[in-house]
Amino acid sequence: MSDEQIRHEWPLFEVFVRAKRGLNHVHVGSLRAADHEMALHHARDLYTRRNEGVSIWVVRSADVVSSGPEDKDAFFAPSGDKVYRHPTYYSIPDSVPHI
Amino acid sequence: MTDLATGERTFAETIEKDQRVEPRDWMPDGYRKTMIRQIAQHAHSEIIGMQPEGAWITRAPTLRRKAILLAKVQDEAGHGLYLYSAAETLGADRGDLTRRLIEGRQKYSSIFNYPTLSFADVGVIGWLVDGAAICNQVPLCRSSFGPYARAMIRICKEESFHQRQGYELLMTMMKGTEAQRAMVQDATNRWWWPSLMMFGPPDTDSPNTGQSMAWKIKRHTNDELRQRFVDMTVPQAEALGVTLPDPDLRWNSERGRHDFGEIDWSELKRVISGDGPMNAERIAHRRRADEDGAWVREAAAAHAAKRTETTHE
Ligand SMILES: [Fe+2]
Numbered sequence: 001m002s003d004e005q006i007r008h009e010w011p012l013f014e015v016f017v018r019a020k021r022g023l024n025h026v027h028v029g030s031l032r033a034a035d036h037e038m039a040l041h042h043a044r045d046l047y048t049r050r051n052e053g054v055s056i057w058v059v060r061s062a063d064v065v066s067s068g069p070e071d072k073d074a075f076f077a078p079s080g081d082k083v084y085r086h087p088t089y090y091s092i093p094d095s096v097p098h099i
Numbered sequence: 100m101t102d103l104a105t106g107e108r109t110f111a112e113t114i115e116k117d118q119r120v121e122p123r124d125w126m127p128d129g130y131r132k133t134m135i136r137q138i139a140q141h142a143h144s145e146i147i148g149m150q151p152e153g154a155w156i157t158r159a160p161t162l163r164r165k166a167i168l169l170a171k172v173q174d175e176a177g178h179g180l181y182l183y184s185a186a187e188t189l190g191a192d193r194g195d196l197t198r199r200l201i202e203g204r205q206k207y208s209s210i211f212n213y214p215t216l217s218f219a220d221v222g223v224i225g226w227l228v229d230g231a232a233i234c235n236q237v238p239l240c241r242s243s244f245g246p247y248a249r250a251m252i253r254i255c256k257e258e259s260f261h262q263r264q265g266y267e268l269l270m271t272m273m274k275g276t277e278a279q280r281a282m283v284q285d286a287t288n289r290w291w292w293p294s295l296m297m298f299g300p301p302d303t304d305s306p307n308t309g310q311s312m313a314w315k316i317k318r319h320t321n322d323e324l325r326q327r328f329v330d331m332t333v334p335q336a337e338a339l340g341v342t343l344p345d346p347d348l349r350w351n352s353e354r355g356r357h358d359f360g361e362i363d364w365s366e367l368k369r370v371i372s373g374d375g376p377m378n379a380e381r382i383a384h385r386r387r388a389d390e391d392g393a394w395v396r397e398a399a400a401a402h403a404a405k406r407t408e409t410t411h412e
Pocket residue numbers: 145174175178254258
């Protein structure tokens with residue numbers, strides 16, 4: 001019976017909430033639901049009990065692809081030495097206005 | 100080899116710099132196991148914690164109190180679910196954690212093994228039990244494990260409502276009849292000592308505190324948090340007009356803190372090991388809810404599977 005219970009556990013969904021118009025959806029946590037529709041309803045009950053949101057996304061956790069901690073250098077190191085991508089790299093005399 | 104060394108170094112640096120460990124980072128086995136246990140125990144406490152107050156929802160004296168109590172108990176369910184969600188980031192399985200709870204292989208807070216005898220208990224739980232929980236939980240918003248810290252931030256925001264509604268309820272009763280005031284005092288007498296036990300055994304008998312503090316998954320010792328709670332609560336009891344049931348409780352001007360009497364640690368041990376007044380009933384209730392809900396979970400899963408088949412044809 002115990003193994004049955006685990007087998008019948010619903011799939012995991014990640015939940016993203018838009019706090020108000022003009023802001024991005026932000027990841028808030030996960031929940032279990034039988035399908036996407038139920039996941040939306042559960043997300044409403046679980047993550048927006050106090051007007052925390054105006055819109056919700058749910059995504060099957062199994063469908064999320066992410067970079068791992070081990071990819072950190074390969075992914076992000078190349079941008080580390082490109083200081084010329086930042087405005088402060090360029091020196092302009094103080095006398096020049098609005099730049 | 101080198102990967103392990105790099106992992107260990109990154110982990111140590113993360114802790115050292117007070118940054119957060121995230122689920123896919125390398126972490127010591129002990130850290131992972133301790134976090135899963137800590138988060139699961141906390142989740143179980145929130146879920147079992149719905150029962151003592153839930154028992155009063157149908158008997159709340161007014162519609163206003165009923166709506167408040169419903170919202171509060173629903174919050175506790177939410178807290179449990181935020182925490183199971185955090186535990187799952189470490190590879191734990193929600194169904195498996197529930198099974199461990201039901202089979203008595205994982206614990207929950209000893210406080211929920213006491214009965215709620217009158218409606219004043221609802222107020223005292225909000226005031227003292229949620230109050231003690233807040234003391235415990237605020238520092239955990241800085242836990243080194245990211246998903247737990249984030250769940251704690253959400254939870255702490257909601258706990259303040261819990262404590263205030265309880266205190267307001269008690270203030271209302273204290274303005275009522277002599278019998279109502281007696282109910283508040285009686286509930287305070289019964290919940291005071293168990294609330295102090297919520298902070299766990301004394302520091303001299305808490306062998307894991309050192310490691311937990313080093314990992315920054317615990318920020319203050321049990322005795323320090325307990326002392327803070329006593330200092331915060333004494334003026335609240337005065338304002339309410341109830342007496343805290345401890346003849347040794349007094350202000351110590353040298354320490355700048357309150358002295359208080361010795362806690363009955365044998366009672367805490369007894370309740371934790373399963374022999375409190377309500378342990379058997381709490382677990383039986385949780386088991387019943389799990390078993391009674393099984394057909395619903397199966398039916399919903401079958402319905403979802405069928406719908407996927409039809410849409411894919
Ligand atoms: Fe809670």
